[in-house]
Amino acid sequence: MSGPQVRIRWRDRPVDLETLWLHPERSAAPVMVFLHEGLGSVAMWKDFPRRLCDALGWRGLVYSRPGYGRSTPRPDGDTWQADFLHQQAHEVLPALLEALGLDRPDAAPLWLLGHSDGASIALLHAARASARLQGAIVLAPHIFVEDLSVRSIEQARQAYLDGPLRSGLSRYHDDPDSAFWGWNRIWLDPAFRHWNIEAELHTLRCPLLAVQGLDDEYGTLQQIRRLKGPAPQTRLLELAACGHSPHRDQPEALIDAVAAFVRSPQSPAA
Numbered sequence: 001m002s003g004p005q006v007r008i009r010w011r012d013r014p015v016d017l018e019t020l021w022l023h024p025e026r027s028a029a030p031v032m033v034f035l036h037e038g039l040g041s042v043a044m045w046k047d048f049p050r051r052l053c054d055a056l057g058w059r060g061l062v063y064s065r066p067g068y069g070r071s072t073p074r075p076d077g078d079t080w081q082a083d084f085l086h087q088q089a090h091e092v093l094p095a096l097l098e099a100l101g102l103d104r105p106d107a108a109p110l111w112l113l114g115h116s117d118g119a120s121i122a123l124l125h126a127a128r129a130s131a132r133l134q135g136a137i138v139l140a141p142h143i144f145v146e147d148l149s150v151r152s153i154e155q156a157r158q159a160y161l162d163g164p165l166r167s168g169l170s171r172y173h174d175d176p177d178s179a180f181w182g183w184n185r186i187w188l189d190p191a192f193r194h195w196n197i198e199a200e201l202h203t204l205r206c207p208l209l210a211v212q213g214l215d216d217e218y219g220t221l222q223q224i225r226r227l228k229g230p231a232p233q234t235r236l237l238e239l240a241a242c243g244h245s246p247h248r249d250q251p252e253a254l255i256d257a258v259a260a261f262v263r264s265p266q267s268p269a270a
Helices: 048-056 084-099 117-128 147-162 165-169 176-187 190-194 198-203 222-228 251-262
Strands: 006-010 013-017 019-022 031-035 059-063 110-115 133-139 208-213 235-239
Touching (some): 019 048, 031 048, 031 084, 048 059, 048 251, 084 117, 110 117, 117 133, 117 198, 133 251, 147 165, 147 176, 208 251
Parallel strands (some): 031 110, 110 133, 133 208, 208 235
Antiparallel strands (some): 006 013, 019 059
């Protein structure tokens, strides 16, 4: 169940973002912000954010990006450009944090947990973030475009046109076409094949845990292993019997790993 929508101004227009607060009564506890995948939403996280926050004793903020879930859909005719993840990291997320007062110097410690596209957004945001950001956990991030990713996204397009994917997404998005085509068209745009954020991550200083399944159908392990170049502080976790969604395929192992990571000696939460 989502909470109240939060209105921000983005690209000179008002945008309402679907949000869900977990354990808001823990007013002094750190906040974990959850950033969903390319077809995700608040509801599509299922119970994982709550389970993780219960294990940590933290608060959680889950939100749907513009065009997803119960948030404002994309305007008619709007087409995402190759910098769409940068816009989310450098414009939408900061606007949401400001609207909620989470960017104030006296606010509680802030962490990010992103999945897939949301993990890329978390990395881009963390690379520019102030010292207030305590750390980030990225699940199956994209830092460059691989043939494997493109093939799987082409298959998703066919499943949306011919199979049950559209009806499935309609349970989680007010406008499933807005969610699907915004994501699918830019990922399959030939101009996007050159997208690569490795050079931008050399300024990433916060603790970073990067997690990927050995059976990920959307990316090879190079997506997390190459993070060690620009961000040598990165800890890697490669999970067996796990596809593109570690929080669904291996939730217990992931919760244990995140809890150990945020409590480790080099973590600000230790």
